[in-house]
Amino acid sequence: MARILVIDDDLNLLQMVRLMLERVGHEVETSHKGIEGIERATRNPPDLAIIDIMMPGLNGYDVVRRLREHPVTARVPILILTARSQLMDKQTALDAGANAFLSKPVSAQQLIERVEAVLQAGVDYRVHTGLLTEPIRPADAAGRAAERAHPPAEADLIGAIAPRKNVIAVVSLRGGAGGTTLAVNLAMWEAQRGRRVSLIDLSPVGGHIPLHLHLATPQHWGALLGMRSAPDPAAVLPLLTVHPQSQVTVLGAPPAPTVDRLSPPVVQAIVRALATHSARVVIDLPVLDAASAAALPLAGTVIVVLSDDACSVQTVQRLLGVLPALGVARERIGVVLCHVRPTAEIPVETIRKTLKQPLIAEIPYQVEQIAAIRRGVPLVIAEPNGAYAQAVSHLAQLFEQV
Amino acid sequence: MTGQIRQPCVSGEFLTRTYRISGDVNVRTEPLLDQLNDHLALFVHLERVFVSPLLDPAALTGNFHTAEVRKDSLGLVVLNKLEDGLPYRQGRYIGRDHIDRPVAAVVAGFEVRGVIRLHPSVNVSELIRTTPEHFVPIFNADATLTARREIVFHGGAILLNRNQLEVFALLDE
Structure with missing residues (x-):
């Protein structure tokens, strides 16, 4: 049982939330004014505060900031519950110091699940949709305070998150769907045309790009772990390894799986630096974490890869629902179906109907695929006239028209 | 209290x-x-x-x-839930035979993309030109502010004001 303080000017909602939480055994205090809620919290700090954003007088963002600044309430986990539920509202609330964000109207089950998740995770974690938790580094809090004192120029912010046309993110959340293979082959196809290409491996579980290219990456982005603010571009370029046969520059992942993640400003600085340095940047994104989510808004094109099995289709269907909330406009998303075995498990037409989205390309299965990985020579180089290479070529040409 | x-x-x-x-x-x-x-x-x-x-x-x-x-x-009016954007006579926009048709619109400085859900017999372009109603719902839609493309509103339903509509296009034609 936890003691929970709810601050909201809507009396209906206060009553409803009180009933929902008391039913599962929590002790609930309510307050319908921000300033009054802060006084209650500082007098007797609750285990969790649930705060509305839209309140007259002191709004929810100000309440969160004041609670975080007061030594008595600085470590109270905070859940924002608001009808203002756009992405910019969520980001502002998290930046102010909230741990989780929930949109009104809310069901009892949603509220209770999120409350339990926040109580369990504690003040040092953010709890996202799907109850995914993400650690908040101590440096983040200091960084937030510094940013409030010295806010970056508006023009810098706009430029910092605008999508770059030459950046392609290849997202494949199901292992074995062919995402990394596609990313490597796309990069090779571009390099064959004499372009300067960078390939970023954002896998936190020991990336596979070196395996595809038989390339050792002694330097990798692991050197940037722990940094909170954006590094100088000059610090990124020495981390690249050149693939001798193609001249593609690879930013490798740490060789062993890591629980640490690059902070969003660092990821965005890497992408920006390489987008300036190269004619084409291809990012391999095999997971969806805070680092990947920071890279996605910068990609001019986001390729979502799936294979023809039920799990992959389900994962992609759900991912397509999440991407707009991560700042990826629908017109920038392209779904690519990779056949990774000789026979299809699900017909293409069924996949199209399930996703309710057209496929921009279908990459055929080619029996030499496995041998290509074993030899470290991607198919667009080893078998340039093969079906796989031809399909990659058609796909790559789509982006040239963008 | x-x-x-x-x-x-x-x-x-x-x-x-x-x-x-x-x-x-x-x-x-x-x-x-x-x-x-x-x-x-x-x-x-x-x-x-x-x-x-x-x-x-x-x-x-x-x-x-x-x-x-x-x-x-x-x-435009952005609503979280699709159902909140339906009229009393829901049958116009909800029905067993209705189909989703992707649309794009430019309205009041926003670029809107989503789907319009109607019976296949309805001529969408004709409806937009001639309906006496001022607001038309687009479902599962994003509205991007043209002047600042990072500002995006997402809604289960977005109601477009036809009086401020500059461009309306069906994307599956």
């Missing part, structure tokens, strides 16, 4: 060319879409109103207990 228990409401983002107005509309007697399409009323009545400049949409710069918003100044 002071205050009143309020009637059933729908929360929405009422977007003009310069402001983001967040507020609740009492829908006890009439769904929001029908209120917006009521030709006899020039204004819509909002409760718990919070105002932000469109170029800084997360900043709360003003709030009012209630406010009247002139309907023809609205470019």
Whole structure:
């Protein structure tokens, strides 16, 4: 049982939330004014505060900031519950110091699940949709305070998150769907045309790009772990390894799986630096974490890869629902179906109907695929006239028209 | 504790060319879409109103207990849930045989993409040109502010004001 303080000017909602939480055994205090809620919290700090954003007088963002600044309430986990539920509202609330964000109207089950998740995770974690938790580094809090004192120029912010046309993110959340293979082959196809290409491996579980290219990456982005603010571009370029046969520059992942993640400003600085340095940047994104989510808004094109099995289709269907909330406009998303075995498990037409989205390309299965990985020579180089290479070529040409 | 228990409401983002107005509309007697399409009323009545400049949409710069918003100044209305954007006669937009058709629109400085859900027999272009209703719902839609493309509103339903519509296109033709 936890003691929970709810601050909201809507009396209906206060009553409803009180009933929902008391039913599962929590002790609930309510307050319908921000300033009054802060006084209650500082007098007797609750285990969790649930705060509305839209309140007259002191709004929810100000309440969160004041609670975080007061030594008595600085470590109270905070859940924002608001009808203002756009992405910019969520980001502002998290930046102010909230741990989780929930949109009104809310069901009892949603509220209770999120409350339990926040109580369990504690003040040092953010709890996202799907109850995914993400650690908040101590440096983040200091960084937030510094940013409030010295806010970056508006023009810098706009430029910092605008999508770059030459950046392609290849997202494949199901292992074995062919995402990394596609990313490597796309990069090779571009390099064959004499372009300067960078390939970023954002896998936190020991990336596979070196395996595809038989390339050792002694330097990798692991050197940037722990940094909170954006590094100088000059610090990124020495981390690249050149693939001798193609001249593609690879930013490798740490060789062993890591629980640490690059902070969003660092990821965005890497992408920006390489987008300036190269004619084409291809990012391999095999997971969806805070680092990947920071890279996605910068990609001019986001390729979502799936294979023809039920799990992959389900994962992609759900991912397509999440991407707009991560700042990826629908017109920038392209779904690519990779056949990774000789026979299809699900017909293409069924996949199209399930996703309710057209496929921009279908990459055929080619029996030499496995041998290509074993030899470290991607198919667009080893078998340039093969079906796989031809399909990659058609796909790559789509982006040239963008 | 002071205050009143309020009637059933729908929360929405009422977007003009310069402001983001967040507020609740009492829908006890009439769904929001029908209120917006009521030709006899020039204004819509909002409760718990919070105002932000469109170029800084997360900043709360003003709030009012209630406010009247002139309907023809609205470019679009963003609603979280698809059902909140349906009229009393839902059959026009919801039905077993209805199909989703992807559409794009430019309205009041926003680029909107989503789907319009209608019976296949309905000629969408004809409907947009000739319907007497001012507001048309687009479902599962994104509205991107053309001047600042990082500002995106997402809604289960976005109601477009036809009077401010600049371009409307079906994407599957």
